[in-house]
Amino acid sequence: MEYYLDVILPITLQRAFTYHITEAEADFIKVGMRVAVPFGKNKIYTALAYRIHNNPPLIYEAKTIHQILDETPIITEPQLKHWEWIASYYMCSVGEVMRAALPNALILESETIISRNTEILVKDVDLKDDEFLIFEALQFQTSLKIQDVISILDKKRVLPVIKGMVEKGILKLHEEIYEKYQPKLVRYVKLAQGLKTEEKLQELLEMLSRAPKQREVVLTLFTLEAQKNVPIKVAELTKASGSSSAIIRTLIDKAILEEFHIQKDRIEYQGDSASDIKQLSAVQEEALVTVEHHFEEKSVTLLHGVTSSGKTEIYVNLIKKQIESGKQVLYLLPEIALTTQLVERLQHYFGEHVAVFHSRYSSNERVEVWHNLLSQKSKAQLIVGARSAMLLPFSDLGLIIIDEEHEQSFKQFDPAPRYHARDAAIVLANYHKAKILLGSATPSLESYFNATKGKYGLVELKTRYNNVLMPDIELVDLADKYKRKRMKGHFSDRLIEEMTLALEEGQQIILFQNRRGFSPIVECVTCGHSPQCPNCDVSLTYHQYRDQLRCHYCGFNTIMPKTCDACGNATLDTKGFGTEQIEEEVKVLFPDHKVARMDLDTTRGKFGFEKLITNFEQGEIDVLVGTQMLTKGLDFRNVKLVGIMNADNLLNFPDFRAHERSYQLMAQVAGRAGRTDLRGKVLIQTYNPHHRILQQVSTNAYEDMFKEQMNDRYNYHYPPIFRLIKITFKHKDYNKVNLASDWFAKSLRQVFKANVLGPEFPPISRIRNLYNKNILVKIPQNQSLPKTKEAIMKIHNSFNAVKDFRPVRVVLNIDNY
Template structure:
């Protein structure tokens, strides 16, 4: 309920005001007045309900309490306070401001992604009779729909707006509602509700009186001697909870579903409750225990070997002088064990720890193992959790329940108040970069800033560090510790190249499988070992084409061909989600000669089932892991050797540790190498090295077979030799020559609109503005990207390169923002949208 008219602020008393952060993309904070009765309850970091615009109710965060009213508009009152303790602390607000400044967005956009949706409000429009309206005495002329609605509202308090259509039996109710509001017969209001609801479980327990003496219990059994079903429930309770010998267990009680779903009489239970033999109560249960049940991990006991112990000592020594250290440990070197010992030391000092992993697939094995070591002090935070689960972790961190959090990039926004260490595992991963919506932050870089605000330390870990991080370590801005030996003296896998160009000439290829790869798979299966096949493209085939006229189905909203998914016999756009049935005939010429081109994970799976019909095959990609715990289920089945061959996209390359994988096969490596991006070689080296690391993790030498049309490519030779240092030196030399990171900072500007001509014109004009203020050589483009239309928006990109050490970054960003605003102010460009991406991945 609204506390008072939000548009009326009296002049008769001294009023306090608040500047609030609203989760909308406005450049400035908005100021509201505080009602007198709420003044004691309004503090920085508290959530408040505010009216923004005419009818919009939003959750806002109090950023500052002030004495002065706004200068250019009449302040509205805040409507309510939602907290007894701050939801956001001062350090979080500092971080939000840094993100907004650095990534050139608004603080409201930061808030929108920082706070779980469950901590925001929903508002539902409702319709009710105006209390001042008398249905029986009015003299209005009403049409049948108006009269029917008013008559219905007489008998109810209010109805949701979206139910009015159903009540009246018509599709459009707007004119009816508008007419009755105008004549003051009804009012439309917003019913505000908080989204978060704790999960509650209903339990039952015996009344304490029956546990006070043996006689009381004997009398109870005597009273139920002829009531067999009630007696059965009592016996079930006593068998599950030995309360006669341990009365304290009675406080815990038994879940009601143990009775209602256990074959016992529900009506008999209700009688026992009615007669006050049992009592019913509710307890709040964490939703975070489900993942524990979905993954089975043996007891996790380990001792650091001499090399790991030395690495730990080196890290601790570096932290005495530097705040950031890079741990470069080859695949299988035991970085996780080093993390665990480091976490133990920080937690023992009473500080909090955040361990970041790039994707949810990593949390299954790692988190369950960490729980074995750290117990219930570990909180898990990731995007697959529901709103309510994320709120539980948020509150758990704020209340000190979870001093140790394992999470994806969004976990950086949790309300830490005593952070001592941030570990960024697989720091090279591109999934640490947020693409949409703004802010387009990089979690690795943000972790360093967050740690600085808390006076904490940062450990970056990777077998294939990003070029930028390794460069900073080599130039001594970061510390560097290297683990160059696999744990337990396990050897790195042997790399083999299958020359598919030669095999195709010799006709030894079977569909997409070279003879070398297919023979390797059969050999592993004969030894009861497992195989991982990596193809970084999901679906059955990249596209369909007509053999007669070369027609290819395209997305009607994006400038890409549609990917064929055979399982559902449909074509899908992986950019906007558009889908349509797969055609049997060419739409252009009518020919039935429509064939697939290229290969995706689905096609590899299908072909393997034909080639190896007795083999247990599973696919792990976006299509097979949409359900909440499907990742964990697939990983668990593979660990337990219920799957022989696992086919997947990048998901299979990331940090998973399997005992029985002896072979890894890699498809389509040439497409990755030649992708038009300055990071393509880096990504290829990282992906192949990471996926190769899944092979031969124990005493047996693993094997990796890479299918390529040119085994002599330099990048593949670096992979063959497991030679990160040579790869790094070559990559840094090239980037220095052509002014790419780490020698420059890049700001990418994507101009978009629904008109190709407008986009083109706006991008060219923006380039002129930028060159005039920043310099000719620093602005590249504009150019239409490879995919120049997504969701009916045409795109054209500009790249701004800013040399490190030579350019004032803050001033340069200000100039860029000014030129963007200059363009937007022009009448012809008001329908143009410009996406700013600082440090694009």
Template sequence: MYFIDVILPIPIKQAFTYSVNAHEAHFLKPGHRVAVPFGKSKIYTAIVYKVHQTPPQTYETKEIDQILDEYPLVTQTQLKHWQWIADYYLCSIGEVMRAALPGAFLLESETIIRLQTERPASEAALSEQEEMILEALENRQQLHLNDVRSILDRKQVLGVIQALLEKNRIALVETLYEQYIPKMVSYLQLAPQYKEESALTALLDEMQRAPKQREVLMQLFMLSARQSGAVKRPELLAEVAGAAAPLRSLIDKGIVLEEKRQTDRKAQWESDTADSKGLSEAQERAYKQIRQQFTEKSVCLLHGVTSSGKTEVYVKLIEEQLAHGKQVLYMLPEIALTTQLISRLQEYFGDRVGVYHSRYSVHERVEVWNQLLRQDQRAQLVVGARSTVFLPFQDLGLVIVDEEHEHSFKQYNPAPRYHGRDAAVVLASLCKAKVLLGSATPALETYQNAVSGKYGLVSLKERYGKVLLPDTQLVDLRDKNRKKRMQGHFSDSLLEAIRETLAEKKQVILFKNRRGFAPIMECMTCGSAPQCPNCDVSLTFHKAKGQLRCHYCGYASPLTKQCGACGSMTLDPKGFGTEQIQTELQELLLEARIARMDQDTTRGKHAHAKLIHGFEQGEIDILVGTQMLAKGLDFRAVGLVGVMQADSLLNFPDFRAHERSFQLLSQVAGRAGRTKDRGKVLIQAFNPEHLILQQVTTHDYDGMFKDEMEQRRQYGYPPFNRLIRFTFKHRNFETMQNGSRWFAKALEAQFNEGVLGPEIPPVGRIRNEYLSHVLLKVPVNAGIKAYKGKVGMLVRNFEAQKPFARIKLVVDVDPY
């Protein structure tokens, strides 16, 4: 007997074993997809993990349903990488599989309802809804669950289906549906007998009474001659108005032949590629130092100030790898950044650039996956967000993690809660590739690894073209308010600077890290504010939609004019977001063209690209936005950056708050003055004396690093300790509290020290579930495997406790 261990895309800790015959066992290899039965009737897509001849001891194996692939879809390196992620981040390898594979590879097991072929001897009475389902089945032969929901106009239909099953009137069938649909393009050409000019002329003469068909034929002939081959159907239809019906007639007569060919969804790069720009003296020096570091170390940090030209250094290193036939992974923290970068990379590398992120359709992502498996030239350089670490690289030579400090690389929900940067470093190690981490404001852990010698370190301290860093000034909002020099949320200094910048035909960026119009709508009579019914937060006012929205659960309600508590008509917005800034500014600067870039305005697939393109082309004078603006975007005409209120960044209950404030403010300031003219940055704050704000104005990263490291050392935070956070969720507050206290005591009994909590987070209820956190500090020099083994055992013990069975426990390694 032969057996296979498979990974199922569900959160179970161990692999499951299925039996296969000898032929299947010899064909199957780790990484193949198979369809397997699991549970009573479900069929799942599984990945073969191991082929062997050892039967399981505790259960009888089932046979697989079918083999889904001709060749393994997942590489051995990927399986090792998945296992590392599962072990390090304390999740199941099935959860890693679900995150790693495009949805189209996870075939759906869909319940189909059919009429029972054998009618029961005695028919029980049927309800009206049961009659409706049977009548539909007589007309349509089979129904899906969603069809039944539509017919009955209700969501809960399982009771009706169960009743029909018990009465033996229907049968259920589980069927696998392949989700990936290749894109097919129709190509047209003349039938062979009409390709000679004389035969075509004779045919055209015969078609005097069909002028439209004649016109289509002539146009097809000309396009075929121009392209030296078959013509795409859309191209022909674009040339001849109303050609669809005449073309169909020509195809039916056999005069025109139609052939459908599979093609990629990625748009072809049709321009010639350009040579990379020459490097400046500082860039050339950094490039050579990186190459030198790579001879000794696998990971190198490029610490380059904003607008120092790090991307051109990356391009030089990519060229080198592609010339040797190697694959390159270029990771970015935000989808917004890919829009601008892809255009730049395509100018250099043309069709060799593949793009992979969640805004692309599942079919487009499948095509990039398959191209990498085939080592296709069209995906030799892959650009994307954190999920690109799961791609099946065959010959990876270099991984570039740009803006490596960004916490957007961290996945929070669902599991696996991995960090893209750290997962990329491990992937490169498995592939024997090099890693280049780039940032103007590196994460403290990364910089510590560099200065301690674990990573290589290369500095690029001057801007490209020797442009000066922006002139950064602080505006004291306390003083401006006292002297009545404020218009709305704008100080006279900021307004004057905006007007001067626009007069010089330059652009302005305004940063506020909160979307919406106002975070609170407060009653001036009784002081109450509308609250989310599902979460412990105030509803944010969105003026454009006239809505109050919760940014945690998505709950929305229309804005009412009177207070829900006391009935008075004195609701007043408190605080402000990007929407209010845009509204105020439009009233102050009537002629200015103002746009907003936040989560509300960039929901569509190409919304980022449209905004960025409009700003680049000078169609927008002032761009108001959230932290999306702070991440590596390159706008050449920005003369001024304004930070609306910096204090909100600093006063946050997180040990990383000061580090992230410095990074965010430095990055957004770096968007100014990226050409020969020096840019200007104005930071409005109620506490301009704050040390972090002073360090931002002097671009003193080293000072911030030393101060923050001393704080981390004193209080035992990373990089001096690792953190594991346990989050407990339950609809009953007391049950949640009891569970978190039990777990905290068990941790203390196991580890003696390093346990903090349980503690209620700032937002203690989300989606009607109460939350509590317990934090475990793990010394860096401790055996992390032993720690995690004990933690895993405690988690299993907790889940086995009957009173806590319904508490959701989320384990997050390196949570911040």
């Protein structure tokens, strides 16, 4: 009987690919194990075993697998089901979900190895300069990698040279798989087995009487082993004995000491054992009881608590119960910056049960969390992470907490799978029969709508912890201040007055400006020319600290010109302002105080967030200027004043969610103020102080905002009343994008009639030299979503069958929140 294996490849394939396996391999391979398989032209991929059967593929001849890479599966059964759901719902392939889920070090790929054809001599062929350098390098080495050739030739385009040499028969190419994950091995030493008795040790010390340093090492090791009764690290012994690693190496060579290695995780909790959980207030206790009551009937509950109402302590009590019952808990956060503060708090309560998983961790560190979770170790019982943590191999999940559930960071935009972590986590919880708690001070309209309709449980916390007052919010009319000449740079007299007062009292200040860089536009006063990005339809942002113009879409950068490129005059001026300019102005206004900036430019490193947040918490920074990173649930105890520099650029954004997002952003950043006994103050600078959203923020009227926005959503058929599918077309040729999107829109209108909007260019229509054009498909509640997707896929397949349209990239984005 013939045996075949369907595998999932980490590429965009709509169906599993089939390979031939032997009977012994069929007995050994389990679903979820990794296998190396040949695919395409001599390329070897890591694939996941998906299904074993006896049916050969009808269209192609099945190749044999290259090798089996695991002894046990590296994914769990509920995890695979969840991947299949994500692929089906978000209209992508399971391979793309696999690529997003697995840490990079678990996806082994082959590397092209270059070797010399020994039958051909250099005198037999005519070699160019570059070819001779490669040939000469292979005289001294048996093989080279592509990266080695790039270093030898000192240029990036080496493939044409290699191809030419292969065609001449000088070189041979073959593919080689290599393991990316390197376990961390720590060196330990112990006394040799026969030397542990007192007599033997005495003899040894006498023998080493002429080598005092070696004698000291042996005595120190003997003392440490007696005291600690745990293995002794080489580094620890070196430090305790004041010796060097060379002396320890000599003792190992003499067989006096034995060396051994123990595999360790790269990140280990170093603190004390877990401490007692804080006593809840009466209001928190009541909320906790209500949450648990809702969990008896509903799997999802929304906790709507104002900023600083103590939601985290309620989460901690729920987590404690799950950990005590041996269940796993997933705690999702929208921003890596938040994990820094929160992990310390959670480790304080749960010690080494806490594991962290997000993109700032190295690939090896993420593999270790993956394996710990797979082995159901206690050190990975509570996973804290950003959206990708939802794709980990959980086997016994009891609770999922989604903090700041309204955040758009939970939505993955590129590459596929374009999932929404909140919605996908609700499905994941169903597979594990787990509970989900959504928490936010400003819930998304979708979640609050579901809670008011009874689909989710709803628990509300309307007062701050310890009955601290909500901050006093004041709107400052910029038009009036400019007219009366009461502005210094971008600061109104009211903001300077409140900042002076706060700093005199020794309090801290947060200033929010949702734009990084120094100035978003550089313009010539003489001719009006503004430097544009050559790859995108945006003006370049000036970054003063590097004296550069940068594009925030494609990363293009250039030195700041001294004269205008168009007219040659040295009359360049900056318009608008970003976090850099605000930081500069604060330093001028308050030269005696420490100012820092928190945006993407200052937090690029692995510990960038940690350093800034720690310095601010310890009072080393008086004024923190930042972008929306500041708004997401950070808990600073000493912040008296929050200033929103310009509320209007949030409100005037061409998006149906602009007003909802503006309310959320401003309410969240306002919530950083006055979190202890001192009442906080928030100043919002705006040209339009009578705007409904600003009035609602100033009175903390979430329900009013919800009713008003829901009214618009009903009238204009937007989520959560209608569902949305956004279809984006991308190509470097403007005309091709137009033709392709028009054809697609006509086909969609034949099926969906008036519920198709577009095609329309977005505000920034060209990014990275690709033109973008969008179509929106609105889906009423009574329309079947699977059938809608099926109809779109049929049109998509017909679209791909047209030769002229094939180069146009089509991106399908479901629930485009």
